[in-house]
Amino acid sequence: DTEVTQTPKHLVMGMTNKKSLKCEQHMGHRAMYWYKQKAKKPPELMFVYSYEKLSINESVPSRFSPECPNSSLLNLHLHALQPEDSALYLCASSQVHLVTGGNSPLHFGNGTRLTVT
Amino acid sequence: GNSVTQMEGPVTLSEEAFLTINCTYTATGYPSLFWYVQYPGEGLQLLLKATKADDKGSNKGFEATYRKETTSFHLEKGSVQVSDSAVYFCALSDPIETGANNLFFGTGTRLTVIP
Secondary structure (H helix, E strand, C coil): CCCEEEECCEEEECCCCEEEEEEEECCCCCEEEEEEECCCCCCEEEEEEECCEEEEECCCCCCEEEEEEECCEEEEEEECCCHHHCEEEEEEEECCCCCCHHHCCCEECCCEEEEEC | CCEEEECCCCEEEECCCCEEECEEEECCCCCCEEEEEECCCCCEEEEEEECCCCCEEEECCEEEECECCCCECCEEECCCCHHHCEEEEEEEEEECCCCCEEEEECCCEEEEEEC
């Protein structure tokens, strides 16, 4: 069982809809991430939060809006998406270490499979 | 810059065969290296990791050794099972100044094990 929980598992939305993806972890991790994965491709980083503050935005279009309400929760708000945004959206979390942060593995949820019609 | 080059798939093996999936990397500094596995319809699971040169990561019969001289981190398993069928990703770390960790992934290798 994964320790990072993502809801919903599947989402179908029209291009004019507004929806949100949710992610929760209770491992005490203070870094949380959103990745996008297209079919047969590796995950691509979208956003990183460290201590509930946005630290990386990989030039993601503004129709994707992340939010980190507390240390356990991470949301991704979606608005006016395009069909090419259809993908598996993965949330991950990790420990934060200023010196050895690179040693910390990321723990991934099972993802939300998003289809934009 | 950082990059990971991973053996192209797909790879098809018979049960109990020996598995090798090649992974080489380019990095500034001394990254940590990871192998992740993705089963159909699921997210990525950490399989093993190594944080410095000559470290060997191992888990569930899989092994990989961090080779600085050849910049490689090849994944091996002596006897694969049908349940090992999945996509395997090699990744290297790119620490973020806040103490978080970004991962550069290889393209993934799809393994199918037939009975």
